[in-house]
Amino acid sequence: MAATPIAVITGASSGIGAATARQLATAGYRVVLTARRKDRIEALAAELTEAGHQATAYTLDVTDRAAVDEFATAFRSLAVLVNNAGGALGADPVATGDPADWRQMYETNVIGTLNVTQALLPALTASGDGTVVILSSTAGLSTYEGGGGYVAAKHGEHVLAETLRLEIVGTPVRVIEVAPGMVKTEEFATTRFRGDTEKAAKVYAGVDAPLSADDVADTITWAVTRPSHVNIDLLVVRPRAQASNSKVHRTR
Secondary structure, eight states: OOOOOEEEESSTTSHHHHHHHHHHHHTTOEEEEEESOHHHHHHHHHHHHHTTOOEEEEEOOTTOHHHHHHHHTTOSOOSEEEEOOOOOOOOOOTTTOOHHHHHHHHIIIIIHHHHHHHHHHHHHHHTTSEEEEEEOOGGGTSOOTTOHHHHHHHHHHHHHHHHHHHHHBTBSEEEEEEEEOSBOOSSHHHHHTTTOHHHHHHHHTTOSSOBOHHHHHHHHHHHHTSOTTOOOOEEEEOOTTEEETTEEOOOO
């Protein structure tokens, strides 16, 4: 009897990460949920277990390389890694942006993805059919005013995915990049504006049906579950109301 394939999801405590964990569990994976917030991932693991799925919670800061390396020792073989941990801080112009914010975004989005991917790549390769998913953003493909730090970090993550795919071609590991546009989750914009819910609400004001976390999770799950020889190099997903990072139709 074949072992249940394992999927590791970083940043699984909320939003796209949590939604992806639910959908991959439903698709038949044993999901390993990682995030810094222990209570959140333990509650999600309990929810999934109660529903009849296999789920484990592991508290992890992806920017802590020693902790990531220790986490990786648990896996001899791994089917899927979803690099979801990341996020944005601030919306200041380049001229006045806080270098500490830029540094934190780079550490989480780029170095965090690098840490986890490097640590788990041997187990992904050993599976004979591994998949690395990098959740970037349309910010990694084009820029917009007030997004310099986040855009720079997501461009770095995009290049990481593209370069890794070139370097490991011929091995049994796919590299999939999913780049969402406007996604309304319970925390992304609020975190970006440091808890200012009024500013966060303005991001989505008047937009008819921005993407949800479930929409993006569905896209990730679809890409991961394609036949082994099929690699979805880059999948850009936006709501119908968004034509580009700077062109959004608003009803008011």
